[in-house]
Amino acid sequence: MRTIDSVKAGAGPGVAVGARGGRRRGWRGASGAGRQLHAGWPTYLVLGVFTVGSLYPLVWQVFAASHTTARLAETTPPFWFGDRLVENLGSAWGDANMSRAVVNTVFVAGTVTLSTVVFATLAGFAFAKLRFRAKNVLLTAVIGTMMVPPQLTVVPMFMAVAELGWTDHLQAVILPMMVSAFGVFFMRQYLAQALPGELVEAARVDGANSLRIVWHVVFPAARPAMAVLGMLTFVMAWNEFFWPIIALTQQNPTVQVALTNLGRGYVQDQGVVMAGALIATLPLLLVFVVFGRQIVGGIMNGALKG
Amino acid sequence: MTTHHAKAASPASAGGAAPGPRVPRQRSASGAAVEARRLERRSRRYRWDVRFSPYAFISPFFLFFAAFGLFPLLYTGWASLHQVSLSHPNDMEWVGLGNFTRLWNDEFFWDALRNTFTIGVLSTVPQLAMALGLAHLLNYRMRGSMLFRVAMLAPYATSVAAAAMVFSMLYGRDYGAVNWALGLVGIDAVDWQSGQWSSQFAVSSIVIWRWTGYNTLIYLAAMQAVPGDLYESASLDGASRWQQFRHVTLPSLRPTILFTVVVSTIGATQLFGEPMLFGGGDANGGAGGQFQTLGLYLYEMGWFNRHLGRASAIAWTMFLLLIVIGLVYWALSRWVSRSGGEEG
Numbered sequence: 001m002r003t004i005d006s007v008k009a010g011a012g013p014g015v016a017v018g019a020r021g022g023r024r025r026g027w028r029g030a031s032g033a034g035r036q037l038h039a040g041w042p043t044y045l046v047l048g049v050f051t052v053g054s055l056y057p058l059v060w061q062v063f064a065a066s067h068t069t070a071r072l073a074e075t076t077p078p079f080w081f082g083d084r085l086v087e088n089l090g091s092a093w094g095d096a097n098m099s100r101a102v103v104n105t106v107f108v109a110g111t112v113t114l115s116t117v118v119f120a121t122l123a124g125f126a127f128a129k130l131r132f133r134a135k136n137v138l139l140t141a142v143i144g145t146m147m148v149p150p151q152l153t154v155v156p157m158f159m160a161v162a163e164l165g166w167t168d169h170l171q172a173v174i175l176p177m178m179v180s181a182f183g184v185f186f187m188r189q190y191l192a193q194a195l196p197g198e199l200v201e202a203a204r205v206d207g208a209n210s211l212r213i214v215w216h217v218v219f220p221a222a223r224p225a226m227a228v229l230g231m232l233t234f235v236m237a238w239n240e241f242f243w244p245i246i247a248l249t250q251q252n253p254t255v256q257v258a259l260t261n262l263g264r265g266y267v268q269d270q271g272v273v274m275a276g277a278l279i280a281t282l283p284l285l286l287v288f289v290v291f292g293r294q295i296v297g298g299i300m301n302g303a304l305k306g
Numbered sequence: 307m308t309t310h311h312a313k314a315a316s317p318a319s320a321g322g323a324a325p326g327p328r329v330p331r332q333r334s335a336s337g338a339a340v341e342a343r344r345l346e347r348r349s350r351r352y353r354w355d356v357r358f359s360p361y362a363f364i365s366p367f368f369l370f371f372a373a374f375g376l377f378p379l380l381y382t383g384w385a386s387l388h389q390v391s392l393s394h395p396n397d398m399e400w401v402g403l404g405n406f407t408r409l410w411n412d413e414f415f416w417d418a419l420r421n422t423f424t425i426g427v428l429s430t431v432p433q434l435a436m437a438l439g440l441a442h443l444l445n446y447r448m449r450g451s452m453l454f455r456v457a458m459l460a461p462y463a464t465s466v467a468a469a470a471m472v473f474s475m476l477y478g479r480d481y482g483a484v485n486w487a488l489g490l491v492g493i494d495a496v497d498w499q500s501g502q503w504s505s506q507f508a509v510s511s512i513v514i515w516r517w518t519g520y521n522t523l524i525y526l527a528a529m530q531a532v533p534g535d536l537y538e539s540a541s542l543d544g545a546s547r548w549q550q551f552r553h554v555t556l557p558s559l560r561p562t563i564l565f566t567v568v569v570s571t572i573g574a575t576q577l578f579g580e581p582m583l584f585g586g587g588d589a590n591g592g593a594g595g596q597f598q599t600l601g602l603y604l605y606e607m608g609w610f611n612r613h614l615g616r617a618s619a620i621a622w623t624m625f626l627l628l629i630v631i632g633l634v635y636w637a638l639s640r641w642v643s644r645s646g647g648e649e650g
Contacts, residue, residue: 039446047443050436051457054519057472058460060483064475072475077483119366126363138364145371147628149576151604151621153378155385155614159395176374179367209352210359239465241579242601246609259467263474264587270475277468284463292456299459299520300527 061281064274065089072270088275096267097250098279101258108174108254109237115178116233117226124187125218129200139188145181150242161247168252173244177237183229186302190225191218228298231291235284255280379625386618395614405619415620417595418603421506425581425599426574429510433518434566438559440518441525442551455526458519469512470583474499477508477584499585505597512580517573521566528562529555560642568635575628576601600624 063078066085071078092098126132127139157176166172195218203213219226241256248257250266262276288295386405388398409415440458444451461469476483477498485495498508532555540550578601581591589606591598598606600620608617 039443039448043443043446043448047440047454050440050518051454054458054461054515057469057476057515058464060476061468061472064472073481075481075486077481077486119370122363123367126360130360130363132357132360135360138368142367145375147572147632148375148379149572149621149624149628151576151578151601152382152625153375155390155608155618155621156378156381157374158608159385159614162395175370179370181367181371184364184367204356209355210363214363235463239467241466246605256465256467259465259471260583260587263467263471263583273471274475277471281464281468284465285460288456288460288463292459293452296452296455296459296523299523300530 058281058285061274061278065271065278067271069268069270082271084271085275088269088271089279091267091269091272092262092276092279096262096272096276097253097258098255098276101253101255102279102283104170104252105238105255108170108177109234111174112177112237113230113233116180116183117230119179120183120187120229121191121218121222121226122214123184124189124191125195125214125222127184127188128191129195129197139185142181142184154243154246157243158246166247168248170248170252172247173240173254176243177240180233180236183233186229187222187225189302191222194225195221225298228294228302231287231295232298234287238284382618382621385615386622388615390614390618392608392612392614398615401615405616406623408616409619409623414595414598414603418591418598418600421591421595421597422575422577422599422601425506425510425513425577425597426571428506429513429577430567430570430574432510433514434521434563434570436514437518437521437566438525438563440522441529442555444522444526445529455519455523458522460519461516462520464516466516466579467583469516470580473508473512473515474584474586499592500594500596502594502596505584505592509577509581509584509597512584513574513577517570521570524566525559525562528559532558561639564635564639564642568632571631571635572628575624575631578602578605 060077062085063081064072065088067078067082068084071082123142127135127142153176161167161172199217199221200213203217208216239256240254241260244254244257245260248254250258250261253261259276259280262273267273267276385398387400387402389401389404390398444454477485479485479495479497479499482498484498489495496504498504536554536558537550540554545553577599581597581599581602582589582605584597585592589598589602589610591602601624604617604620604624607620608614
């Protein structure tokens with residue numbers, strides 16, 4: 001019975017089984033299967049190799065961002081930090097418009113995260129705990145919308161943006177991302193088990209209307225899942241790529257748009273290009289270092305019912 | 307929405323009196339009538355609340371989806387029947403199925419379709435196979451398990467653009483780290499950009515790098531949900547680790563595997579950013595289009611060749627493709643759940 005809380009609290013695998021909360025809390029019932037087997041050294045070796053493989057391109061990015069183009073054009077690639085990191089970061093920040101891009105992206109991703117989490121919690125609560133007609137059909141429809149690929153929407157959205165004169169305006173990239181089917185489903189799965197139906201009924205008997213119930217009962221119960229969904233949404237919104245490079249230009253870019261321009265040879269210096277990529281990656285990696293456990297727990301818990 | 311509460315609590319202040327000791331409310335016959343009406347109003351409000359607030363709560367999702375999902379989807383279909391130029395997107399000229407017949411006779415389209423398929427297989431199959439193996443290893447009792455999980459998920463937090471740019475430098479022909487490492491073991495430098503297979507392998511490796519950790523976690527979650535006594539009885543029967551994996555883990559994971567295959571296939575069909583930035587931000591997918599995917603071809607058609615109508619036709623072709631894939635998987639999943647039921 002591991003909840004996000006217990007993952008956060010650092011409970012090791014299996015330790016928290018049954019120790020926390022009642023039956024209703026958390027997503028998962030079963031303890032770890034197969035955990036009776038201890039890992040031998042080959043297991044550590046293989047996992048170590050894959051860990052290095054996962055992290056090496058990120059580390060190499062820092063190496064490359066700290067060298068001159070001339071150094072990067074030598075036959076032996078760099079395996080350690082050079083002395084140009086600060087200069088390259090400065091050039092990327094100033095010349096390549098990364099400063100503007102970062103500010104824009106923080107605003108876009110922040111707005112998108114807030115609205116996605118609130119709307120997903122409302123809808124997830126309705127699907128998990130309220131009774132209404134056509135509920136199952138509508139929930140299936142929500143899941144079905146995940147099948148619509150972004151390529152199918154860009155042409156009309158581009159026409160609309162051109163018509164409204166919204167090219168380079170941030171609302172053009174914010175509005176299409178304000179809700180998420182994954183978020184609705186994620187919150188439904190969590191609330192179905194984490195929020196006791198009696199609590200909602202009791203609040204109703206006390207005369208609370210639905211909005212009060214949401215504010216005083218649902219939001220507090222949903223907080224751990226809202227935090228995880230918020231982080232996942234922020235990562236997705238920060239990395240959103242296809243639509244922004246169509247709707248925005250170098251005049252008012254998000255990080256990914258500015259980065260694409262760097263990749264197109266907007267700046268010749270390869271060290272500066274890698275510094276730009278580093279600026280685009282670093283904020284999310286910091287989020288990961290701090291909240292890695294919760295994100296891992298959220299993906300695993302969210303996945304289970306998928 | 308706290309209004310009815312406030313009204314119910316202080317009828318006296320509503321009448322203009324200073325908030326003081328409560329005035330007894332049911333004094334006269336008319337007072338009782340007022341009270342009855344108030345109750346009536348309150349219960350009507352309650353019924354409305356219970357009946358309509360669920361729809362209010364789910365409506366933001368459906369409104370936004372209608373505006374930014376469903377309407378564009380249908381309008382793309384409408385636009386695919388027209389000739390539309392990027393410079394004058396609102397002058398649409400009816401061409402019927404002309405865009406689709408041109409696509410049918412367009413060798414670039416077939417190349418892109420073929421590339422999407424081969425890159426999709428090259429990226430999805432090794433990715434999911436490795437994820438399955440890694441999840442199995444992570445499922446052992448061990449130290450630092452969370453550290454491994456977080457580290458393997460780190461690529462997932464890296465944007466497509468950053469990842470593709472880093473990899474295209476690593477795969478550089480003359481100064482790339484990959485060719486340098488190959489040189490150490492005596493293999494000649496590979497021109498990763500220009501070869502058909504080498505470039506598709508390189509693009510696939512970006513996808514594999516970004517998504518293996520994510521799929522590992524999904525498999526791990528599913529493995530931890532397998533009841534432990536299944537393993538206990540298997541090991542009592544003398545099953546080896548491999549036999550346990552083969553006969554206990556894999557069958558229990560079938561629905562999850564199908565789910566990840568579906569998600570990865572959808573992702574592979576839409577592949578766009580990786581090939582674009584691996585090719586230095588051009589939409590042609592290499593000088594000979596050797597790694598141009600359907601998503602990239604759509605972008606080139608619409609925003610470089612400036613034919614939005616034909617781009618829409620590509621988009622709808624992709625959609626039809628996804629529907630076909632979805633139906634195949636749906637049939638497969640029914641078959642899987644039926645045969646799973648027989649076994650277990």
